[in-house]
Amino acid sequence: MSDISVNDSVYEANMGDYFALLKPRVMSLVVFTALVGLLVAPVPVHPFIGFVGILCIAVGAGASGALNMWWDADIDSQMKRTAGRPIPSGRVAPGEALAIGLALSSFAIVLLALATNFLAAFLLAFTVFFYAVIYSMWLKRSTPQNIVIGGAAGAFPPMIGWAIATGGVSIESVLMFGLIFMWTPPHFWSLALFVKSDYGNAGVPMLTETHGRDATRRHILIYMLLLVPVALGLGLTSIGGPIYMSVAVIMNAWFLKGSYDIWRRTDADCEADKHAVEINAFKVSLYYLFLHFGALLAEAALRPYGLGGW
Incomplete structure (x- = not known):
């Protein structure tokens, strides 16, 4: 472990500091959606192979987080929300974060290739590359659509889980x-509308900073309208069924109503009720993915008993 100088004192990094580099909260969503992708696939997977596969996806996601923190250390130090992260706070040296990210990503990709198949390993490698290079190093600082395109990195895990089981797409x-890809913009932007950020001061062109709040509200509704057919279409495939479709109809109607209400509002409305509508829409978005993927899992669990699926 390294000794980092902080305010003329010496701080010895501990395992908690290194673990924080891996963005464990993001990793939990990655693991859940990847596990669902694996379990709903039509090809059974040996439990040990499945465990190794999900472990590799989790480690790869954590490696992406470490590489992102290494690259973004300069802007993280300028924002209150991220100033306490391991690198800007001085608890972990940038070189260590880079080494950890590269080592863990290489380990996860190679092990996944050996334990499962090369398609799954390729998708994991592309996910790490996409998040660390295409999103973090390029898109995040160059376009207000960064969160849209960058959301692809978080959308690959169930596809990787499916590839582990089937060897295909x-x-x-x-x-x-x-x-996941279409859910990310309305989820993130509904949060951005009521959380005061300092992305502008850090030079990050988030949509709320570059185009204003009215444009952000329009974008939320547009992406929500694009999300609905994707969610309902998934329910008509071989892994869908009445349980999933019921959840999808209710949750999409709820989230769409919230997005429509956001679109109709003005800054004065938001100040008057302290962003109550935006906060409610964001809370719905938190349940949205969990319930959709949970419903897919329920369909798969009941299918052997003739109760799941169409």
């Missing part, structure tokens, strides 16, 4: 990818 895995 199908309409089901593509739509699971699409569900």
